[in-house]
Every structure is written in structure tokens, then in C-alpha cells.
Amino acid sequence: MRSIAVIVLLFATQAAAEGPQSTVIADISGLGAEGVAALKSQAHWSVEMGTEMLLSIDASQRDQWLKRDGVRDGFGPLNRDEVWIRDHVCVHQAQMPALGTVGGFEVLRQPPAMIRYAKAHAIPGTDVPADGVIAREARNEPGGLKRAKSLPSVQSLVDRVDAERWFQTMSLLAAFNRNSFSPTLTSARDWILSSFEGAALRTEVFNYQMPSITSCTPATAPINLSNPIGRKIGERFPDEWIVVGAHYDSRNSARCDGTANAQPGANDNASGCAGVIELARIFADVPTQRSILFMCYSGEEQGLWGSRRYVEALQANGDIAKVKHMINLDMLGFDAGGTLDARVETNATHAALLTQYRNAATTYAPELNLITSSNTGGGSDHWYFLGAGVPAVFTWENGASIYPHYHQSTDTPANMTRARELAGGILKMDTAMLAEVAILGATFANGFE
Numbered sequence: 001m002r003s004i005a006v007i008v009l010l011f012a013t014q015a016a017a018e019g020p021q022s023t024v025i026a027d028i029s030g031l032g033a034e035g036v037a038a039l040k041s042q043a044h045w046s047v048e049m050g051t052e053m054l055l056s057i058d059a060s061q062r063d064q065w066l067k068r069d070g071v072r073d074g075f076g077p078l079n080r081d082e083v084w085i086r087d088h089v090c091v092h093q094a095q096m097p098a099l100g101t102v103g104g105f106e107v108l109r110q111p112p113a114m115i116r117y118a119k120a121h122a123i124p125g126t127d128v129p130a131d132g133v134i135a136r137e138a139r140n141e142p143g144g145l146k147r148a149k150s151l152p153s154v155q156s157l158v159d160r161v162d163a164e165r166w167f168q169t170m171s172l173l174a175a176f177n178r179n180s181f182s183p184t185l186t187s188a189r190d191w192i193l194s195s196f197e198g199a200a201l202r203t204e205v206f207n208y209q210m211p212s213i214t215s216c217t218p219a220t221a222p223i224n225l226s227n228p229i230g231r232k233i234g235e236r237f238p239d240e241w242i243v244v245g246a247h248y249d250s251r252n253s254a255r256c257d258g259t260a261n262a263q264p265g266a267n268d269n270a271s272g273c274a275g276v277i278e279l280a281r282i283f284a285d286v287p288t289q290r291s292i293l294f295m296c297y298s299g300e301e302q303g304l305w306g307s308r309r310y311v312e313a314l315q316a317n318g319d320i321a322k323v324k325h326m327i328n329l330d331m332l333g334f335d336a337g338g339t340l341d342a343r344v345e346t347n348a349t350h351a352a353l354l355t356q357y358r359n360a361a362t363t364y365a366p367e368l369n370l371i372t373s374s375n376t377g378g379g380s381d382h383w384y385f386l387g388a389g390v391p392a393v394f395t396w397e398n399g400a401s402i403y404p405h406y407h408q409s410t411d412t413p414a415n416m417t418r419a420r421e422l423a424g425g426i427l428k429m430d431t432a433m434l435a436e437v438a439i440l441g442a443t444f445a446n447g448f449e
């Protein structure tokens with residue numbers, strides 16, 4: 001990234017001139033806070049998106065920018081107020097094509113009026129935030145990385161993460177056709193329940209009805225689905241719950257057809273459900289002060305129905321106030337760049353949680369290149385928990401757009417890259433955080449810092 005520093009010096013003395021603008025994309029991975037700030041100062045506007053940054057620059061300087069290593073062409077002239085950023089929507093559903101991806105996020109050009117409509121109607125995605133930051137690498141945080149001394153009591157739990165065992169669990173789940181309309185989804189559910197029983201959890205099933213899916217052709221009839229749950233009772237505060245969840249349903253291009261083969265959904269999302277099972281096994285014999293509810297959801301691919309109906313039920317009976325924290329796992333096992341990029345997302349209300357996850361990762365999973373965002377979208381099962389006011393956090397790989405087998409029959413264990421290393425790192429971070437929020441006090445008397 002030395003070459004980026006050269007750019008900064010080169011343009012530092014050039015004031016931005018009035019005139020036509022164009023966009024470029026700079027690799028800012030590991031550049032550091034000062035380097036990122038210097039780069040930003042040379043642009044009319046910019047958006048930081050984890051490993052990369054989109055910059056609007058003078059069109060007359062475009063050629064100079066493109067000569068530098070780590071800089072590629074952007075999307076031509078683009079106004080800040082017509083930029084819409086979202087996580088990947090699979091090709092079978094995308095109605096609004098993206099200009100391209102930056103740092104694993106998709107960038108779209110939309111009329112400002114359309115963006116106002118999208119924001120007013122909670123359509124997943126975001127405009128450019130006031131601070132120009134969609135997501136930030138931990139390495140680019142002001143103040144840099146802080147690696148705390150690990151606590152032996154937490155390290156011993158982290159050391160229990162068995163990436164090979166997780167991979168085997170994930171592969172077993174991927175062998176079921178787990179489409180929400182598949183007759184074998186209940187077999188997968190029962191297999192998950194037996195895994196929870198094996199981890200000494202009290203098991204239950206949350207039943208709900210998924211409504212007619214009118215975006216399917218033809219529209220589907222309402223169907224009964226269920227979420228398997230394994231409950232670990234807290235010793236001191238049994239009525240304070242931590243939810244660890246992931247969807248277990250899968251799909252291929254045939255989102256509405258449960259008999260179309262094959263729908264292995266290995267990365268999306270046998271990987272996350274296997275992660276929930278791995279965390280349940282790690283904590284099986286560990287006394288916790290709060291209760292932990294391990295659960296896998298169905299109906300996610302048709303619109304987050306399993307988690308949505310569950311949250312609605314908790315809101316209806318008042319139990320939602322018991323949920324103190326939620327960890328969502330969805331797509332843990334594809335490392336596109338060879339650098340073990342992993343994302344942690346929440347909304348602005350709970351942005352302070354990101355510091356805890358950063359510290360957990362730098363201390364207990366330093367192999368991860370952690371990227372945090374307080375601009376999460378509605379693409380997975382943390383969404384309705386956040387909507388209900390629960391501090392919920394989404395932990396995953398660096399977005400869905402990096403995975404070429406997304407929503408394809410080829411989403412198999414063999415097509416995941418460095419799955420054990422990446423998922424293992426994410427599960428180490430989640431183990432440390434689960435200890436933080438479920439064991440409380442005694443273990444983390446001094447916190448992370």
C-alpha cells in the first residue's frame with residue numbers, strides 16, 4: 001500500500017479544481033487511519049467501504065490516479081446523492097442492477113427521489129452516510145489495533161472452537177435439501193434438534209405459518225414451518241436471554257421450488273447453522289449467568305419469516321424484553337481475497353457494540369481482517385431483532401457479492417475457500433463475545449481493555 005501514500009503526497013499540494021468529476025476506487029486495506037484521511041482529503045466526496053474506497057475526483061486527474069497501484073477505475077461521473085449501497089441481491093431477484101462492487105458492497109445509481117422512497121420504506125440498503133463510512137477495517141480505525149492480553153478463562157473457551165468439527169457439521173447439513181418448500185426440511189430440523197440435545201440443551205420447536213409468497217410464480221399457498229431451538233438455562237438470570245441464531249433453510253435459483261435439485265446451501269447457510277451448533281457444543285458444560293437460546297430459522301430466503309415471526313411472538317407475549325443480545329451467523333466460509341476478511345454489522349443505535357467485537361477479534365481471533373459497519377442492511381435474521389430494539393449483531397464473511405456460488409446449486413462445501421480458517425476465526429470471536437454477554441462479571445471483570 002506504499003503506492004497509495006505516494007498518491008497522497010502527489011496530490012496533497014493540488015487543490016481540487018472546479019470542473020467535471022469522475023470516480024475511482026482505491027484499495028485502502030491496511031492503509032491506516034492517517035492514510036485513509038489523507039486520501040479522502042483529495043476527493044470531492046468519498047465512501048469508505050471496508051477494504052476499498054470510492055472517490056469522486058477531478059476528471060482531469062483520472063489518468064494520474066489510474067497509473068497508481070491499488071487504484072482502479074470507478075463508475076464515471078456519479079453524484080453523491082444518487083449513490084445507493086446495498087449487499088448483493090442474487091441475480092434471480094435483482095431488479096435494479098448494480099454499477100459494480102466496492103469492498104464487497106454493491107453500488108447503484110438511483111434518482112435521489114428513489115433513494116428517499118427506499119429510505120422511507122425501509123428497503124434494504126443505504127445512501128452515503130454523513131461521515132462517508134459504510135464500513136471500516138479494524139486496521140484503519142483511528143488509534144489502530146488494540147490487542148488486549150487474553151484472559152485464560154476466555155481463551156480456554158476459544159480454544160474449544162473445532163473448525164474441523166464445524167466443517168463436518170456444515171457438510172452434513174448441506175446434504176439435506178433445505179428449501180423452505182422442501183419435504184426434507186423437517187428432517188434437517190430434527191437433525192439440528194438432536195444436535196442441540198447432544199449439547200445438553202432443552203429443546204423446543206417454534207411453529208409458525210409462512211404466508212403466501214406473492215413474488216413466486218405462481219404465488220405459493222401459506223405453509224407451516226418451524227424453527228428448532230436449544231435452550232441453556234442461566235444460573236443467576238434465567239430470564240435474561242442471549243439469542244444465537246442462523247437460518248437453516250437453503251435455496252438455489254429456484255427459490256420457490258422445494259423439489260428442484262440440488263439446493264445444498266453449504267455456505268448459505270449450513271455454515272451459520274453449523275456455527276450455532278458449534279457454539280452450543282462449546283458452551284454445553286459451561287455454567288452461564290444468563291440463558292442462551294441457540295436457534296436456526298426457516299423461511300429466511302423467502303423474506304426472513306422464521307426470525308420475523310419469532311420476534312413478533314416475543315413482542316406479543318412481552319418476552320422480547322428478556323433478549324439482551326443477539327448474534328446472527330449467515331455465510332461464514334468464503335474467503336475471496338486470501339486475507340480472511342470478516343464483517344461485523346449492526347445499526348447506529350448499537351454502534352458501541354462494534355468496539356467490543358473488534359476487541360474480541362483482535363485478542364482472540366487475530367487472524368481475521370475485521371471490518372465493522374453500523375449501516376447494516378435487512379438481508380439476514382438480525383434485522384427484525386434490531387427492529388424490536390434488541391442489540392443484535394451480524395457476523396459473516398465480507399458480503400454476499402464476493403461468493404460466486406451464491407444461491408446456486410454449486411453452493412457446496414467443496415466450493416468454499418479457506419472455510420475452516422475463516423469460519424473458525426469468526427466462531428472464536430463469537431465465542432469470546434458470547435462469554436462476555438452470557439457469563440458476565442466474574443470472567444470479564446476487567447473487560448477487554
Ligand SMILES: [Zn+2]
Nearest residue numbers: 268269330331
Ligand atoms: Zn443466508
